[in-house]
Amino acid sequence: MVRLELTIKVEEPLILANKHVGGNIVQTLDYITGSALRGAFAARYLSLKGLSEKDEFRQFFWSNEVRFGNLYPESEGDFVFPLPISAKTCKGYKGFKNDDPSKEIHGVSDYLLQEIPESCSCNAPLENYPCFYEFFPNNYSYCKKVEVGKRFSVHSEIDDKTKRSKEGILYTLEHINEEEKFVGNIIFSQESLYESFKKLFFNSGTPISFKIGQARSRGMGKVIETTHSFNSDSFFVTSKGTVEERVKAFNEGNLDNNEITFSLTLFSDAIICDKFLRYLTTIPEWLVGEELNILSGKIEKNNAFTAYRMLSGWNAALGIPKENEIVINKGSSFLYTFKGSGEENNRKLIRGLEELENRGIGFRRNEGFGEIIVCDPVHLYLRELGGKP
Numbered sequence: 001m002v003r004l005e006l007t008i009k010v011e012e013p014l015i016l017a018n019k020h021v022g023g024n025i026v027q028t029l030d031y032i033t034g035s036a037l038r039g040a041f042a043a044r045y046l047s048l049k050g051l052s053e054k055d056e057f058r059q060f061f062w063s064n065e066v067r068f069g070n071l072y073p074e075s076e077g078d079f080v081f082p083l084p085i086s087a088k089t090c091k092g093y094k095g096f097k098n099d100d101p102s103k104e105i106h107g108v109s110d111y112l113l114q115e116i117p118e119s120c121s122c123n124a125p126l127e128n129y130p131c132f133y134e135f136f137p138n139n140y141s142y143c144k145k146v147e148v149g150k151r152f153s154v155h156s157e158i159d160d161k162t163k164r165s166k167e168g169i170l171y172t173l174e175h176i177n178e179e180e181k182f183v184g185n186i187i188f189s190q191e192s193l194y195e196s197f198k199k200l201f202f203n204s205g206t207p208i209s210f211k212i213g214q215a216r217s218r219g220m221g222k223v224i225e226t227t228h229s230f231n232s233d234s235f236f237v238t239s240k241g242t243v244e245e246r247v248k249a250f251n252e253g254n255l256d257n258n259e260i261t262f263s264l265t266l267f268s269d270a271i272i273c274d275k276f277l278r279y280l281t282t283i284p285e286w287l288v289g290e291e292l293n294i295l296s297g298k299i300e301k302n303n304a305f306t307a308y309r310m311l312s313g314w315n316a317a318l319g320i321p322k323e324n325e326i327v328i329n330k331g332s333s334f335l336y337t338f339k340g341s342g343e344e345n346n347r348k349l350i351r352g353l354e355e356l357e358n359r360g361i362g363f364r365r366n367e368g369f370g371e372i373i374v375c376d377p378v379h380l381y382l383r384e385l386g387g388k389p
C-alpha cells in the first residue's frame with residue numbers, strides 16, 4: 001500500500017454541499033469529501049483520455065484499489081483530525097485551552113476510557129465539540145481547534161423576462177474563503193497503480209486545478225494543487241505511531257494479559273450494513289470479530305459514543321439522486337475488550353487490527369468512507385477538563 005498526500009488551495013469561493021439549514025440558506029461542509037475528489041479526478045481523466053481504456057478507468061475510480069480520502073483543513077505542518085465524539089467540553093467556557101490564551105476556557109477531555117463526570121468543575125454541563133483539532137505527534141497538551149475561514153453571500157434570482165430580481169427569491173450561500181488549504185490522501189493498493197496515476201495527472205509540470213462543489217458555473221469552486229508527495233507508510237502510523245505501540249499504550253505497556261482493551265474511532269463517515277443490507281448505526285461485536293477473523297464471543301463492546309445521519313447525494317453521471325444512506329458520523333468511537341489467552345493471540349489481534357486500519361470498514365471506501373483508526377492516543381491523553389463526578 002502506498003499513498004499520495006495531496007494539499008490543495010482554494011482559488012475561488014467553495015460551496016461543498018451539506019444541507020439547507022432554513023428555507024433558503026445553504027451551508028457548506030468544512031472539508032472536501034473523497035467523493036468530490038474522486039469526481040474531480042474522474043472528470044479530468046475523461047477529458048484527458050476519454051473512455052478508450054475502460055479497465056484502467058474502472059481500476060482508478062470504481063474499485064477499492066484506489067481510495068480517495070477526505071481532504072481536511074490544513075494547519076501548517078501539524079496533523080489535523082476530526083475530534084472524537086467521546087471528547088466533551090464545558091458548555092460555559094468551551095474550547096481547547098489553547099484556542100484563545102486571552103480568554104477563560106475550561107478545556108476538552110476525552111471520556112472513552114474514563115467515566116464522564118456530571119458537569120465541569122464550574123458546574124456547567126458538558127457538551128460535544130464537533131470540530132477538527134491539530135496536534136503535534138505524541139503531544140496532546142497543545143491541541144487546538146482548526147477553523148476554516150468562511151463567509152456568507154446573499155443572492156437574488158434574476159427573472160429571465162424582465163432581467164430584474166425575481167420577487168421573493170433571495171437566498172444565502174455560505175462559502176469557504178479563498179486561500180484556505182486542505183490536505184488528504186489517495187491510497188493505492190500497489191505502487192504500479194500509483195505510478196500510472198501520477199504519470200497521467202501530475203507529470204505535466206504545472207500544478208493541476210479542479211472545479212469542485214456547487215455554483216461552478218458562477219465563478220466558484222476552483223481549487224489548485226499546491227503539493228503532492230509519495231509515502232510508503234500509513235498516514236495513521238505517521239501521525240499516531242504504530243498499531244502495536246498504540247495497543248500497548250491502551251494496556252499499560254503489556255501484551256501478555258488475558259484481556260486486551262482496544263478502541264476503533266472513525267476518521268471519516270462510515271456506511272456499514274448487516275448481512276441483510278440493513279444499515280447499522282454502531283460497530284457491533286460480531287462485525288469486529290468478522291473483520292479481525294476472530295471468534296466474536298471473544299470480543300465484548302464496553303463503551304461507545306456515536307452519531308449518525310441520513311446522507312443524500314446526486315449522481316452527476318446519471319443525472320438522478322443517489323439513494324439515501326445512513327452513515328455513522330466521523331469521530332464516532334467504540335471501546336472493546338478482547339478475551340484472548342496470552343501474548344500469541346494478542347499479537348494475532350494486533351495483526352488483524354493493522355489490516356483493518358489499512359483497509360477501512362464498510363461500503364464506498366474508495367470515496368473516503370470508513371477510514372478507521374485503532375487505539376487513537378487522543379482517548380488516553382486528552383485531559384484538560386476538571387470535572388465533578
Ligand SMILES: [Zn+2]
Pocket residue numbers: 090091092093106120121122123124
Ligand atoms: Zn467549566
